[in-house]
Amino acid sequence: MSRTADVELRNVSKVFDNSVVAVDNVSLEIEQGEFFSLLGPSGCGKTTTLRMIAGFEMPTSGEISIEGRPMGETPPFRRNVNTVFQNYALFPHMTVAENVAFGLRMKRIPRDEIARRVREALQLVRLGGFEDRYPRQLSGGQQQRVALARALINRPRVLLLDEPLGALDLKLRKEMQLELKHLQMTVGITFIYVTHDQEEALTMSDRIAVMNAGRVLQVGTPLEIYERPSSRFVADFIGESNFLDGRVVDLNGQRATVVVDDRVPVPARAQDGLAIGEQVTVAIRPEKIRLRSLGTEGADGCVRGRVEEIVYIGTDTYYLVRLTDRCTVRVRVQNSQNRLDSSETIGHGEEVLLSWLPETAMVLKT
């Protein structure tokens, strides 16, 4: 299947009147039929990026192309994209059916076709029978689905979604995540999804662009983003990470050894361009670390530490392990045994051995 870029941003920047740089030289290629997420903390420029694709804001510099056509100053109503707004922005004076039909009315499509497509669109979002209700008579989740139907009925090339699940409660949000993903696969439209919720992005996206302070830090599949974060920010923002500052002392093919606090050597995955003696940060995720009692003799590559804190959270147990005076590591161990019965538990203050596969620890340049 040959894929073409549906939306392309080339060196796009947005500087607002008050000289705030909201988006700083962003380049992205979003492929046809892709579920693409812009992920970042609030104020990172993800919504501004989306609004520029929609045409509500014009880039200060750079070029946005949709379906290969440069958009320039094209107003929103001449772009083949539709938006699902954060607060849904349903028209309060119109019924559900009138809301959904709005886009087709503007295009002067015959009445009977509008009626048929409204019915289809509402069926698609499982809201058949709600045609004559007003938005205020619907729950948040239902309003959300009306907003989706109202956008999708226009059969846009690209659907833009601005934190569409932000106002829903957790359980409904999880349901809607799967439903959205399913819907996207059904209609085959490119989705560009803005969110600050990393779990949401990981669950639904084909690819994610992680943004911070107006810049795109990393673009990749959820797997790549999670397993191979390229910067400390990404490693920290998506999931949890331990960060160990140290110096490279040994390089051996795929494997690097970094000495933390001049005392503790830790293994990590080497990356290109790394030099011995370089100051780096090793990022290691809590669930990648194995924890054993000191008694069981370990192989080389193990790190010694002392358990300082134990937090039981049901599915897992967190251990806070001190390696050196300045350095602690969080370890997440899945509770595969019943901890009430298990005799072999690690206790508070106990000396332990930590180990991990070197390729699970990322070396990040500082």
Added chain:
Amino acid sequence: MALAERVETPSPPPANLATRLVDWVRRRSGVKLSLVLGPGAFWLLVFFLIPLGVVLAYSFASRGAYGQVIWRLTLENYTRFFDWLYIRVFLVSVWIALLTTVICLVIGYPFAFVMARVPRRWRNALLVLVMVPFWTNFLVRTYAIMLLLRNEGLINSALRWLGIIEQPVTMLFTTFAVVLGLVYGYLPFMILPLYASIEKFDFTLVEAAQDLGANTWQVFTRVMLPLTMPGVVAGSILVFIPSVGAFVTPDLLGGGKVVMIGNLIQQQFLTVRHWPFGSAVSFVLMAIVLISTMAYFRVGGERRV
């Protein structure tokens, strides 16, 4: 049991007369209600309903030879109104009031829109700008307009000095002058309710409509106007009602050449001394206002928002 309860309730603090009175009022909702509504109701009864009843009674009475009211009941005052002479006055009044309302709406909507959209610190400045005319007496302001519009007034002098015209353009004592005066006087009553409506309007709906393919005109007619209709209705009513019954403005700026219902009533009471006919015309005016307001609500106000 009853005794135990009495022991448990804390004894009330030593109350003086005032706090006991307040307590008593609080406990009786009927008393509270009449205290809240009483003054207003009293005012309306004495200064509105009773005089209205007197006028209604007069409208069925007859005029004596010397202008006194004679209690010979008749419908003549009402039938007399259907003379073309008076129907014309009625039509002119409604026409002028409608024109005033539409012009106020056309000027007021963009102004209110801008007022609702500019940064907050500018809003108050614009709001003050709308209010400033109220700081000066209405009569003084109307005389000022006369000075502007006169044949030797500022506008004509300026136009002549610029060589645009040779003979002065007659502006004073025309329908134009009356409408100008009314628009000037009642524009704030249009702007303020419009502003209140537009300020509440959610502007992301504009983006939503644009996103769905609506151009600027469609955004306005399909989304913005329907959702700000309460302000349009309120403003229009607030302008139309005083305009249709105006008498100072047509008197001064119309100079007796533009006669509105208000002038007719004034003449009947003060000049002609035919109080019964004046009363009847007053009631006709009330009926016009009532009917047109209700019709307007039917058209514009019933949209569900």
